[in-house]
Amino acid sequence: MTTRHLIGLLLGTEDDWPTAFTEILGRLGPVPGPGGSQHAFDTERITIEPFSLRDRPRYDLVIDRLAYWYYHPREWLKKVSLMDGVYLLNSPFTFQSMEKHAAYCAMMRLGLKVPETVLVPYKNPLDNSRYAYTAARYNKSFDLDAIAEKIGYPIFMKPYDGGAWRGVSRINTPAELHAAYDASGEMLMHLQKAVDYDVFARSLSIGAETLVMRFQPDQPMHSRYAVDHSFLSPQVGTEVVTIGRLVNAFFRWEFNSCETLVSGDQVYPIDYANACPDVALTSLHYYFPWAMKALVKWCVFALVTGRRARLDLETDRFFTVADEPGLSYDDKLAVYGDLADAYFDTARYYDFWSGLQPRLDEVVLDWIAGPDFDQLLVRTVRSVYPEHEQDQFIAHLRGLMELWVREETARLCTNP
Ligand SMILES: Nc1ncnc2c1ncn2[C@@H]1O[C@H](COP(=O)(O)OP(=O)(O)OP(=O)(O)O)[C@@H](O)[C@H]1O
Ligand SMILES: [Mg+2]
Numbered sequence: 001m002t003t004r005h006l007i008g009l010l011l012g013t014e015d016d017w018p019t020a021f022t023e024i025l026g027r028l029g030p031v032p033g034p035g036g037s038q039h040a041f042d043t044e045r046i047t048i049e050p051f052s053l054r055d056r057p058r059y060d061l062v063i064d065r066l067a068y069w070y071y072h073p074r075e076w077l078k079k080v081s082l083m084d085g086v087y088l089l090n091s092p093f094t095f096q097s098m099e100k101h102a103a104y105c106a107m108m109r110l111g112l113k114v115p116e117t118v119l120v121p122y123k124n125p126l127d128n129s130r131y132a133y134t135a136a137r138y139n140k141s142f143d144l145d146a147i148a149e150k151i152g153y154p155i156f157m158k159p160y161d162g163g164a165w166r167g168v169s170r171i172n173t174p175a176e177l178h179a180a181y182d183a184s185g186e187m188l189m190h191l192q193k194a195v196d197y198d199v200f201a202r203s204l205s206i207g208a209e210t211l212v213m214r215f216q217p218d219q220p221m222h223s224r225y226a227v228d229h230s231f232l233s234p235q236v237g238t239e240v241v242t243i244g245r246l247v248n249a250f251f252r253w254e255f256n257s258c259e260t261l262v263s264g265d266q267v268y269p270i271d272y273a274n275a276c277p278d279v280a281l282t283s284l285h286y287y288f289p290w291a292m293k294a295l296v297k298w299c300v301f302a303l304v305t306g307r308r309a310r311l312d313l314e315t316d317r318f319f320t321v322a323d324e325p326g327l328s329y330d331d332k333l334a335v336y337g338d339l340a341d342a343y344f345d346t347a348r349y350y351d352f353w354s355g356l357q358p359r360l361d362e363v364v365l366d367w368i369a370g371p372d373f374d375q376l377l378v379r380t381v382r383s384v385y386p387e388h389e390q391d392q393f394i395a396h397l398r399g400l401m402e403l404w405v406r407e408e409t410a411r412l413c414t415n416p
Contacts, residue, residue: 002030002038005303008046008059010066010073016281016380018045020292021063023372027363028296031356033304041300048072053079061087061299063255068095068275087302087309089207089254090275097251099161101190103272106250106315110322111332112243113268115193116151119160120144123184147191148177154194159187163274170194195268197261199231203244204257204277204284204291207298208344210241211290215259222393227286227400232262239267242333245340247272250318252310252343254298281380282393285400289364289408296360301349310343361412369405377401 007025009018022043030040046062048070057080067074078093080086097103107114120142125135148155148171157180158168167187169180181189202215202225214228232240244258247269257277261268278284279291301307321327321335341347353360367373381393 002040003033004040004042005060006058007041007043007299007303008057008062009043010046010062010064010077012066012069014065014280015383016376017279017288017292017295018043019376020281020288020373021295023367024292024296024360024364025300027367028300028360031300031304037304039300039304041303046073048076051076051079053083057084057086059086060303061089063089063295063299064092065276067092068098081309081311085308087307089298090256091252091254091309091311093311094252095275098273098275100158100271100273101160103247103251103269104190107243107247107269107272110246110250110318110336111329113266115195115268115270117190117192118147118151119188119190120147120181122186122188123181124186126186144177144181145174148174151191151193156192156194157181157184157189158192159184160190161188162271192270195261195263195270197263197268199262201232201240201260201262201267202257203240203260204279204287205244205248205253206255206291206294207301208341208346208349209294209298210244211287211294212237212240212244213287221283222285222396225284225287227403233265236262236265236267239333242337242340243267243269244272245344246318246333246336249340249343250313250315252313255295280384281377282384282397285397286404288401289368289404293360293364297349297353301352305345305348305352307345358412361408365405365408365412368401368408373401374398 011018025041025043030038033039046059059080062077062080064073064077067077074092077088077091081088081091081093097106101119104114104117121139125132153172155171155177156168157171157177159166162168167184167189169176171177171180200215200217201212203210203212212232214226214231216224216226240260240262243260247258248254248256255277257274258269259271261270279288281288284291317339318336321332321339324332327335377397378394381390381397385393
């Protein structure tokens with residue numbers, strides 16, 4: 001008997017990864033499950049429409065890329081999560097901690113090396129007559145210069161809930177500090193000690209898997225992710241992966257990207273909450289096949305094994321470790337890693353995929369090397385770049401994907 005699972009895609013403007021995801025899942029075909037069962041997967045793009053709160057959804061799992069911004073689909077997700085047990089990547093119940101601020105607090109509590117950070121009140125009162133009264137009466141005046149002196153220049157000023165560099169500035173002097181604060185207007189800002197770093201490690205986590213990439217934030221979008229296989233020492237690499245998995249397990253984030261600044265052998269987390277991490281073909285390029293495989297693998301694993309979504313955070317399991325006096329930072333990270341493995345059911349996940357992995361690898365290599373993928377590549381570039389840049393970017397992206405195909409072919413030959 002074959003069980004069919006319907007995966008809903010709740011999408012904004014993206015077309016690249018949903019096409020890739022659907023294509024790979026279709027080519028993979030049915031997958032065996034426990035007790036001789038067979039499982040098949042369909043995908044569907046979800047439309048936004050009125051719903052009765054008692055309606056039964058047709059979806060077993062939803063990948064959401066929209067509800068962080070739009071409330072109608074967000075409330076629909078809450079309904080299907082609470083009432084119907086639909087598995088979500090990510091659950092809107094975790095959005096409350098999707099601002100950087102909550103992640104900083106959690107990580108500091110867990111003993112991680114978040115740079116010194118201060119939240120300052122709004123520069124301008126919100127446009128609300130009652131707020132003006134409240135602010136006039138209760139906002140305590142404060143000495144911005146003294147706060148900055150205490151943190152020590154240079155400082156980053158950035159929104160507590162930021163994304164896409166909006167309102168981010170690097171500040172070297174008191175004059176710049178005041179100019180940036182005046183310009184912040186109605187944005188709520190953190191002041192954070194700047195880290196003088198050697199490498200910027202950006203990790204993408206999908207379920208039980210995490211990939212760490214070398215990130216170059218000062219480069220244009222298409223070359224921010226550098227193809228570099230050994231830019232971190234094994235020890236630092238493990239630490240970066242563990243921190244990412246810890247934060248994701250702590251907040252129940254299934255699909256997230258995380259940023260750490262690495263200076264020598266010290267790892268400083270600076271940005272750890274992303275409801276809708278970038279998985280665009282044009283930015284991930286060489287790493288796009290990894291992301292698509294991990295997404296397919298996690299969805300299939302969750303559905304076939306009947307994984308249940310957890311709404312409770314059970315923070316005490318982590319805090320008990322954080323509060324243990326005899327444990328060093330490294331000891332704590334090791335225990336956090338075990339807790340994350342338990343949450344993501346990592347051993348079972350790899351066990352589940354061990355027999356199927358060669359088939360998935362072959363399917364993805366075959367697709368990426370073939371004409372259908374090339375058409376998607378061309379279509380994606382045409383939708384992202386202005387006409388006069390399209391040929392250049394098609395060639396650039398093709399070059400990177402050819403590199404992936406060559407390396408992947410060699411890998412599968414030596415390691416079939
Ligand atoms: N404490 C810090 N030390 C050094 N650089 C920092 C620090 N905080 C932020 N930056 C730099 O500023 C950039 C933007 O900061 P941050 O990631 O917090 O904001 P964001 O709006 O989430 O940006 P993005 O969407 O690019 O991730 C970082 O990618 C990094 O280059
Ligand atoms: Mg960031």
